[in-house]
Amino acid sequence: MxxxxxxxxxxxxxxxxxxxxxxxxxxxxxxxxxxxxxxxxxxxxxxxxxxxxxxxxxxxxxxxxxxxxxxxxxxxxxxxxxxxxxxTGRKTRIAIFVSRYDHCLQEILWRNSIGEFAIDIALIISNHPDLAPLAEHHGIPYHCFPVSSASKQEIELQERELLEKHSIDTIVLARYMQILSSQFVDRYPGQIINIHHSFLPAFVGSSPYRQAYERGVKIIGATSHYVTEELDQGPIIEQDIVRVSHKDTLDDLVRKGRDLERLVLAQALRLHSEHRILVNGKKTVVFD
Amino acid sequence: MxxxxxxxxxxxxxxxxxxxxxxxxxxxxxxxxxxxxxxxxxxxxxxxxxxxxxxxxxxxxxxxxxxxxxxxxxxxxxxxxxxxxxxTGRKTRIAIFVSRYDHCLQEILWRNSIGEFAIDIALIISNHPDLAPLAEHHGIPYHCFPVSSASKQEIELQERELLEKHSIDTIVLARYMQILSSQFVDRYPGQIINIHHSFLPAFVGSSPYRQAYERGVKIIGATSHYVTEELDQGPIIEQDIVRVSHKDTLDDLVRKGRDLERLVLAQALRLHSEHRILVNGKKTVVFD
Amino acid sequence: MxxxxxxxxxxxxxxxxxxxxxxxxxxxxxxxxxxxxxxxxxxxxxxxxxxxxxxxxxxxxxxxxxxxxxxxxxxxxxxxxxxxxxxTGRKTRIAIFVSRYDHCLQEILWRNSIGEFAIDIALIISNHPDLAPLAEHHGIPYHCFPVSSASKQEIELQERELLEKHSIDTIVLARYMQILSSQFVDRYPGQIINIHHSFLPAFVGSSPYRQAYERGVKIIGATSHYVTEELDQGPIIEQDIVRVSHKDTLDDLVRKGRDLERLVLAQALRLHSEHRILVNGKKTVVFD
Amino acid sequence: MxxxxxxxxxxxxxxxxxxxxxxxxxxxxxxxxxxxxxxxxxxxxxxxxxxxxxxxxxxxxxxxxxxxxxxxxxxxxxxxxxxxxxxTGRKTRIAIFVSRYDHCLQEILWRNSIGEFAIDIALIISNHPDLAPLAEHHGIPYHCFPVSSASKQEIELQERELLEKHSIDTIVLARYMQILSSQFVDRYPGQIINIHHSFLPAFVGSSPYRQAYERGVKIIGATSHYVTEELDQGPIIEQDIVRVSHKDTLDDLVRKGRDLERLVLAQALRLHSEHRILVNGKKTVVFD
Structure with missing residues (x-):
């Protein structure tokens, strides 16, 4: 260090x-x-x-x-x-996108507060008002844009303006439950970090914990990857897993997975902000 | 114990x-x-x-x-x-099916030789002669049935006769590279243990290491499951994973995965032979 | 669940x-x-x-x-x-003791806020004022008792009064940097949970990360245990580890260990509050 | 690769x-x-x-x-x-020292047989005749020197002669139950690899599994290190751990630890033979 x-x-x-x-x-x-x-x-x-x-x-x-x-x-x-x-003297400027789940945002804000990351969190964008108090506790501006299918295009434009205005380098999707348009994604190649709550490529798409529960797997995982146009197909940055058993209900999978999600996303953000990742086609080279 | x-x-x-x-x-x-x-x-x-x-x-x-x-x-x-x-006084009677890879067979025979399993390995069946010397070293009868698509049905009949004759309870597919017919599988419900070289349900089918390499995952896995009619869809008994990086070639994945395969299959066989597994529909309940 | x-x-x-x-x-x-x-x-x-x-x-x-x-x-x-x-209708009543590090307190308060624990956190006791704002953010009373060797006995009496008054079942030492007297410890047998930042019994006492760094271990750990009169010798509840390498400085060990500490302590508290632990002499029986 | x-x-x-x-x-x-x-x-x-x-x-x-x-x-x-x-064209020349346990020797011989190591195993030395058949199966010369305290000095001389004669680079102590003299150790600095059945520095000396069992740890480990004059104090090459629970008897710890020992020793030998280790005082730098 x-x-x-x-x-x-x-x-x-x-x-x-x-x-x-x-x-x-x-x-x-x-x-x-x-x-x-x-x-x-x-x-x-x-x-x-x-x-x-x-x-x-x-x-x-x-x-x-x-x-x-x-x-x-x-x-x-x-x-x-x-x-x-x-x-290292020029910190990566970050915007965090969230919806209602607080665990990933909480983790990033706390780690940042104790100096773990070389980042400036410039703003938080959400489609829900729920996490505004958490943002306020950490003194980060919180912008709420309730998205509907009708308003999506217009709102993305407003969001992009905001990102430009704040010279954002990197966008972190901290369990953001909206799919970004390909225009949006194309503007930030290798700069949008997502956390998916499965060990990709298993259980792409929605409800991966339910899919895992129904398949009866003995391990569940989380995957952080760069966002590309294809859903859950971008270059993988980091993955981790935890054991589950027949005693674990779907709620237990969600609880155990929550710990994975926040740690894996935090690790991916650390690697990215320390400039340890090269995107190589559909893969990453991670110098750790 | x-x-x-x-x-x-x-x-x-x-x-x-x-x-x-x-x-x-x-x-x-x-x-x-x-x-x-x-x-x-x-x-x-x-x-x-x-x-x-x-x-x-x-x-x-x-x-x-x-x-x-x-x-x-x-x-x-x-x-x-x-x-x-x-x-416990009545040991599970086992037949092991192999092809050319020796690592899983080697592992099971060695563990059995030091008393780790409560099993009798009655015979080994293979579609290749390669592993006969290993079987001989451990004093286990080795039956070689070279399978072709033409002979498959006839050979399965001979194999089943052999299994009946030896009162086999459980069949272990220790990297056996042939797909058993559904008639064969139906005869041994919850009694055929397979090892698949991926963390199922990711990378079903052939060449899972190549699939994993091309997708750029950061962890690879192995899965032991009971065999059902649907390929790689049977109830999962045990899984484990190992980290890989961009420095690992496809050959490295194969090498690292080999350790997983033999350990996961051995653990599944141990759980099975100690009667710690209940099949519950498409899942297992494992009492460990 | x-x-x-x-x-x-x-x-x-x-x-x-x-x-x-x-x-x-x-x-x-x-x-x-x-x-x-x-x-x-x-x-x-x-x-x-x-x-x-x-x-x-x-x-x-x-x-x-x-x-x-x-x-x-x-x-x-x-x-x-x-x-x-x-x-389960009667939640365990908890007092948390802290000093200056916030990571363990932060973790427990956050997990409690999303309903992961079956506990009532009645109060927080500290020998420093630093974490009062965090307590306030979560609406938990914070009592600051600056301890000196002269005042220790008197302050422990005040603390014990407070604990009695709030009918505390369990005390969590969330990186509390004071050693409790044996009179105090005896009053709460199997009810005081500590987190020690090493894989006990390696590196007992102070500066375990420094000890680990100097020994050149390839894994570091954290251990949660019940407090007994002998320092770091109480029954172990939970342990976990993380890999380190020659590239990790002492600061990196502290950073990586911090994640272990908060996760291991949280897991120990969960097991304890769900009544999954029996103390058996110098060991624990954990039903998980 | x-x-x-x-x-x-x-x-x-x-x-x-x-x-x-x-x-x-x-x-x-x-x-x-x-x-x-x-x-x-x-x-x-x-x-x-x-x-x-x-x-x-x-x-x-x-x-x-x-x-x-x-x-x-x-x-x-x-x-x-x-x-x-x-x-890479000049393979490391290895002598393996064993006593009665076969698991580490078995592992190394098997891995070598499938080409995992860049080594030539020139000979096996033991103080017991037990593992001669295993050596013979792999076609490696086996030298049995029954050591007593009286004969120890004389036998070490014979062993050293044998090692010189075969131009041995590296000695692997694969659960060899004798302590080598400091004269012997000094002759092979950073060239003698040992496996100790605990996560050092916990449980140095004899019966580490019994010590772990009695302490009630929730994880056990194995450590491979270079041998120096001080027992179990040499630079650590590799460590790994496995979870245990109250259901595990001492025999279970031995069984679980056996898997660790052979994998950790094999990994250490791989790193050493690929020239990935620099000894730096009391520590190692491992380039993996």
Whole structure:
């Protein structure tokens, strides 16, 4: 864990593999006075794709943050890479979408309050008023947009305006019970994190606990994934499971699953906000 | 754990719930001199179904094993129960079906060799000769029936004859790569244990590791279930999972999954052979 | 899980084993109109001790709750049993002791707010004022007693008065950083639940995360136990663990451990408040 | 996972941190035609120590394996590093020490037989004849040295001769019930892998399952570590745990723990033989 006060630069990059990539990248950092703190590099032996996450101290770095992207651009172009650079000094700006269940929101707000996340929670958006008091307790603006099928399109526009206005990087769907339109989703590729209450791909769609109960599984799970156009099909970030038995009623599954949901979503948000995730087609590469 | 030498009677029973069931059953045991060692009873609060597993020492029991079923019959009829009585002195007789993979067979034979199971492994049946040396090392008869689509019906008849001849109670499919006919399956209801290499109901059918690899899941699993006519749809006995990451190739998934498969199948066989499982429609009740 | 509205009676009992115990107890319930919902009985094969937890619906029970203890007394005396009877209609009354860390308190208050526990949290006692706002948010009285070595004895007396006045059944030490005197502990045998931030018996005493960090363990744990006179030696209720690696600093251990602490303590409190725990000498019997 | 046929070089290195280490090392590899396949680097933020594991394909590498150590020496000296270089084409040569329990030996031999390990098991040494047939089944030479306190010193000399003669790199104590002398241990620093049947540091010394049973823990564990002079105090490689309950007798703990022991030891051996472990004082750095 980094000291909160440090400014650390983080590069996430993937491209077709070829010799010299690590050497070139690490030399780029070294010759500008950066000291690498953590580097994780991996070549997929089947696809021959190169993945790297490297973080370095910018204490003696000769390039200011504002010019780093431009400075790295030639190398990235040469590698034909998918890449981004982030700084720990610039926190990810988050909007949380909720409906009525409080457990995921509660978890994120509490963790944030004790400094676990490197995020700024700019606002909370809901289609119900229920969780406004919780938002208020944590001093986060709460916007309530009651959605109907008639109003959905119009409301999404208002929501998007709000998100733009607050320069939101990442949207967290903390058990938000509405399906976002594909226009909305397309605007935030790899930036919308959802929590689904099953071990995907089992039990997609609605009522996964009921589906699990009726199938008689001995473990239930939760899955956090990036949202794409196809429901519950986006790249998986994190999953976890818990054992259940014949003594567990549907209510018990909901109770046990609640703990999974909030922990898995919190972990996914932590990984995302620490810039540990590269989306690679339908999958993620998680550097943890 | 019981001392191996004891003879213990075990009753598994389910019926519609009504007052007095535990009292009647425990009194039946008590008045005949049995001492209850372990009793687990549960009423499903939704279906109002009563489930019980009770084991008792027959050291001073007034009814010999051979007459117990008849003695208990009136009570069972009054309750309109599904039930069975077993004795630890009478080991479950097992046939193991295998193909080429040795890990599940190896695991079961080794565990049996150190006394972990209350089973007699009467024979091993395979559609390949590969595992004959392993069977021989453990002194278990090995029957090889190379199956083709043309010969399948005829071979199943030969296999069933063999199973009858050896008074087989339970068939373990230890990564047996053939699908049994429904006639075969119907003959052994709740007596054929399979291991499927995924956390069902995710990834039914063939190549579940490839399916898991392509979906990019962060956990893979294995599921042991009773075989029914529908492929991979039978009542689930036991499941377990292991974490995987983007660094794991398909071969790594196979390697990690292999450990799950053999442990989950062994655990399912242990539960089954200790008479800890009641099949309840499409689910199991597992008294562990 | 029981419907919250039902009144269910729960008997926890242990005694030396002998034939007929289940029969006698279940008959006692049956002949008074009780319908058993869940019964778990076990005989320790080494110590020959009998343990039972049985719950029954009192819907048609002929004895009112206020007279049940007296009615069962003769049987209990005959068995020379350790026992108690509880009713789901009578919630366990809880006092929570905290210092400065909020995670365990936060977890318990939140779970209680969504109805997960069958408890009444009557008051919170602390040696610091820090968590008063959290208590206030949940509407629970908060009493601050700054403890010094000089004032300790006097303050414990005041605390005990407060506990008596509120008819407290159970005290939860939610990361309370003071050691209670043996007089205090003796007054609440099997009624004080602590959370220790290691997998006991490893790392007793102070700074367990530092101890774990310095030893280089690959898993860390948390343990909830009943408090006895000997520090960290009381009967263990629940434990859980999480993996750590060389990349985890001491701060990371604290962060990961925090999740364990609150989940393990919450689980212990749930088991305790649902009357699922029998203390058996230096161990617990947990019927889950 | 690498294809078995490839020859891959692996560098493990630690030294005091300073800027440029990754750049220098990766450039060394690149300019000689190596293509990095996997690189994991980490700086301990407290001790300011640099740790790296890097593997590269030597397909087009200009330096033959036999000259690589010498070629890298100047860099290593400049960094004042602790380091080693290994090649996947040169398998680790293993001696396994056993006593009477077969489970760990069985596990290692079986995994090796299906190609899971990059090792050559050169010989098995035991103080009992019991496991000779198992060794024979796998075609591994078995040497029986019945140890007494009188003969111990003399026998260790014979054993060491045998180990030298077979150029043994690594010794696996697969539940070997003798304590090796410090002279013996000193000869193989970071090369003797032991399995201890508890989650260390809980329950050091003898009868850990009995200690766990008597303490009433809810989880038991197993720990694989490098052997040092102090009993059970060496750097921990891998640990795992399993849940137990009041229903588990001491025999059940032994049975459940057996599964842990063999899996944890096998995992430790895999990590060691793939050169994924750096010993760092009293701890290990595991690159997995």
């Amino acid at each position: 980094m000291k909160k006060s440090d400014t650390v630069a983080i590069l996430l990059l993937s491209c077709a593999d070829r010799p010299g990539l690590v050497s070139r990248i690490s030399h780029f950092i070294y010759e500008r006075g950066g000291n690498i703190l953590d580097l994780d590099e991996h070549v997929d032996p089947v696809e021959k794709t190169f993945f790297i996450r490297v973080s370095w101290s910018t204490e003696n770095f000769s390039i200011p943050p504002s010019e780093l992207v431009e400075a790295f651009m030639p190398l990235a172009k040469e590698f034909n890479a998918i890449w981004k650079i982030r700084f | 019981m001392k191996k030498s004891d003879t213990v009677a075990i009753l598994l029973l389910s019926c519609a719930d009504r007052p007095g069931l535990v009292s009647r059953i425990s009194h039946f045991i008590y008045e005949r001199g049995g001492n209850i060692l372990d009793l687990d009873e549960h009423v499903d609060p939704v279906e109002k179904t009563f489930f019980i597993r009770v084991s008792w020492s027959t050291e001073n029991f007034s009814i010999p094993p051979s007459e117990l079923v008849e003695a208990f019959m009136p009570l069972a009829k009054e309750f309109n129960a599904i039930w069975k009585i077993r004795f | 029981m419907k919250k509205s039902d009144t269910v009676a729960i008997l926890l009992l242990s005694c030396a084993d002998r034939p007929g115990l289940v029969s006698r107890i279940s008959h006692f319930i049956y002949e008074r109109g009780g319908n058993i919902l869940d019964l778990d009985e076990h005989v320790d094969p080494v110590e020959k001790t009998f343990f039972i937890r049985v719950s029954w619906s009192t819907e048609n029970f002929s004895i009112p709750p206020s007279e049940l203890v007296e009615a069962f007394m003769p049987l209990a005396k005959e068995f020379n049993a350790i026992w108690k009877i509880r009713f | 690498m294809k078995k046929s490839d020859t891959v070089a692996i560098l493990l290195l630690s030294c005091a941190d300073r800027p440029g280490l990754v750049s220098r090392i990766s450039h060394f590899i690149y300019e000689r035609g190596g293509n990095i396949l996997d690189l994991d680097e980490h700086v301990d933020p407290v001790e300011k120590t640099f740790f790296i594991r890097v593997s590269w394909s030597t397909e087009n590498f200009s330096i033959p394996p036999s000259e690589l150590v010498e070629a890298f020496m100047p860099l290593a000296k400049e960094f004042n590093a602790i380091w080693k270089i290994r090649f």
